[in-house]
């Protein structure tokens with residue numbers, strides 16, 4: 233045997249196997265056969281609720297709404313209609329509003345919106361066909377703005393939220409056709425037009441991962457600050473860790489991969505170069521973040537263990553859903569998180585999420 237051969241073999245040993253998770257015993261709601269998308273956009277009916285989602289996710293949104301017996305119709309790519317609002321907001325919804333009218337001109341839209349104090353949002357569904365009509369959106373927006381001049385409307389969705397005002401919804405569902413309605417800003421699924429909460433790509437946070445965290449924290453409504461201890465599972469190369477450090481937090485960053493060198497040597501970052509399944513904190517932390525590229529049910533069970541052991545008080549996690557049929561996994565992941573002791577578990581496919589969803593939760597027992 234050549235000198236050093238043994239050492240070489242040792243280094244090449246595969247990493248230890250991750251624990252295999254037994255599926256939690258969960259009763260799945262009856263599955264629904266999702267119809268194919270209509271060849272031509274169906275127009276929403278006034279009095280119903282119009283939902284929008286990421287293109288390609290109409291099927292799971294349709295099924296989630298069916299589970300809540302809301303009488304659902306698939307209208308087109310990115311658009312689903314229901315006759316009622318569900319008890320729990322669906323994971324795959326980006327925005328919803330009650331349709332007051334379907335109109336053909338911005339003048340009619342302005343008339344439907346009336347003299348109420350509103351921040352008007354004109355949007356197209358985030359689909360190939362919808363985005364091709366973005367120019368039409370601009371034209372409707374400026375005509376409606378001109379017609380509402382002098383109405384002391386809030387200037388931003390945030391000020392509408394603060395004032396308790398509404399968000400006027402003008403959704404261009406087809407060429408020269410808009411569904412119009414109003415949603416109170418404080419009840420809106422998103423303050424961004426059509427739920428497209430685009431985060432700014434800054435020089436310090438160039439990655440999509442960092443934008444995902446920015447959007448998630450905006451959605452959660454609170455964020456870690458100076459002195460908070462955050463654990464970041466699946467942290468490399470460090471987009472989330474960087475964002476948390478920038479907010480003044482201390483971060484225990486756990487990944488089998490490497491962190492960017494400036495983060496690895498940062499005074500408020502401690503890198504645990506190991507599997508998150510083998511990591512246990514020395515003391516409880518304030519926030520648990522997780523963006524691990526790993527099987528979602530095993531990740532959910534790992535996160536459940538954190539609540540069970542009272543290792544963290546707040547959770548923000550991204551679950552990867554590369555499988556075709558995503559809903560059974562989500563139902564099981566939610567059940568695992570709740571069984572572990574996480575409460576107010578909310579799952580949402582945010583704007584920056586692709587084949588993944590974001591989860592927020594707080595620990596049930598302080």
Ligand SMILES: C[S@@+](CC[C@H](N)C(=O)[O-])C[C@H]1O[C@@H](n2cnc3c(N)ncnc32)[C@H](O)[C@@H]1O
Pocket residue numbers: 250439441442465466467468469470471472473486487488489506507508509523524525526
């Ligand atoms: C999408 S990346 C995370 C990106 C990170 N949030 C950022 O902002 O830079 C997924 C990470 O999960 C890590 N990962 C996968 N399985 C893991 C495990 N068992 N323990 C720790 N990290 C793991 C991968 O090494 C990878 O760095």
